[in-house]
Amino acid sequence: MTRNALRLSYVWRIGLLASSSLAIVNAAQAADPLVKACAKNGEFVIGFSQANNAEPYRQHVNDELQAAAKAVPQFTLQIADGAGNVNTQTSQVDNFITQKVDLLLISPFEAAPLTPAVKRAMDAGIPVIELDRKTNGEAGKDYTSFIGGDNYKIALAAGQYTSKTLLPDGGEAAVLEGLPSSTPAVERLNGFKDGVKANPKIQIVAEQAADWLPDKAQTAFAAMLQAHPDIKMVYASNDMMAAGALLAAKGAGKTVKIIGTDGLPGPAGGIEAVAKGDWSATFTYPTGAKEAIDMAKSVLLDCASSVPATVTVDTTAITPDNAKQMMGK
Template sequence: MSTTTRRGLVLAVAGVALAATACGTTHDNAPGASSGAGPAAQACKGPGGKFTIGMSQANLAEPYRVRMDDDIRTAAASIPQFTVNFADAAQDNAKQVEQVSTFLTQKIDLLIISPNEATPLTGVVKKAYDQGIPVLVLDRKVDGDAYTSFIGADNVDIGRQAGQYFKEHLLPQGGKIVELKGLAGSTPAKERADGFAAGIAGSGITIVGTADADWLRDKGQQQADALLKAHPDAQAIFSENDPMAEGARLAAQNAGKAALPIVGIDGLPVPEGGIKAVEAGRLSATFIYPTGGAEAVAAAKKLLIDCGQVAKAQTLPTRQITKDNATQVYAELNQGS
């Protein structure tokens, strides 16, 4: 892909994300919203092409991320032009940077990445984008806008909905709660916390203690145990994902608080996921957080095979899951599977 063939094309549509343009146009200037969609246009070879996609996963210790990879694998299996190579960074920023760099050396046609943390991965994502490789960022963001498209749910809104659930259903008279947060440098951790704070604003609910549990069940149990010992008067727990919430349930049981209300986020429609945890009564509620795997493969097809356009941001829908709808939603999401 010679740099001499690159030409810039700026598309600005009332604040809507930039899209990939038709074949034959590429970019030379600053990446992101001001640079157009050159990488996608340059990479497109049409239906007769063969494409290698690199999928850089933050870790596979979280069930959510295993499901994300599975969703990508399943969707890509129906597109014979695609070969997807997967890498697991195991929550190691340096390892993820190295793995993406290896993908670039291998001359991949498109990069899908769910960054472990935003800032440490920004540089290598920009490097891929500047080399003319379309980049789809899933779930967790990077700094700046040097990527083709971000695909994920609105974490601020999900956090706000969780806060409103506490305010309207769990503690309508106010009360004290503790909060388990995800990996500190990942964008969903901050956004969910910000949204939750907005959701409980003016409610009389006080967050008396917080702890980072890195999205992991075991660490969620350890941190919840410490929080409940430090704040024995806590009346509920908000966990930024379901595995930490399940760990918190074990801590609550060990503390003699088996009925303590606990709310999580993810809502995976699998036997060990959050929807079943709500159905079984281990969690009071959860919120569906789509993996974006199928949507990423669809975007890759549009960019590489159809020579089409994708939005700079694709916001995926969420849904509140409680005991009232858990069984129904689980069945709906598993139809045909």
């Protein structure tokens, strides 16, 4: 072998060794756990920044989270009520960062204003799981994971149910949107509007934001019925607004088909409203509480090096066919 050939062979082997060493280092780095202080028998504090405890769905989330966390002796769950105020919620997230909680759960009241607070938590080395609502950015990068239902698909199903079952012959429809600056409100509005496109005889003659609140929904829908007395159905982006729409319809002396979203249990929930015949349907929006605590176990107890960027929880359509069977479940 010539001297040049020997030199090339030597350079090639050195390059191969360097590449192999780099690959080993990269693999080791990739295998690092998401948090350093993870341990099977450790004790961990999980902070949860809730958007607004006053909403029945939010309280339902809290109840299920507390039950799931209680089953894990190593976990202490602290819940802070954002009270529907982005400044309050931001301060509470910053307090959790100062406390150095081991993991942060958050349901942001609004997306953009809470994005910087989530970034500060991530920069502080605290994994952030967003529940039900998202901040701006990319799951798995700007925050650890998102757990929730597919709001667009849930609303799409509601629109398709309207097209095929509620208004097969067409007619006028209305939409009560949630808080426009929250991601579920936008996704549910777009999903429903796309779903009813399956029936060109249906016209959406009115849509208005009622910010998830029953009193605002009642006022808004009363005005809609006055302006459009031939409205046959209304899609409400949550059960609370559906309840407000029912009061408005009764006040106007009209019978209107109503679809809610959340499928809350209990006497004031959507499941019973469908079972009683007050509403035509609602679509469950599971809390994701069990999935969130399971993910926290993976991160804090099992020292996971990665978790799914998105976990989608399934929905169930609650209609007159299954409402009574679903009560109490």
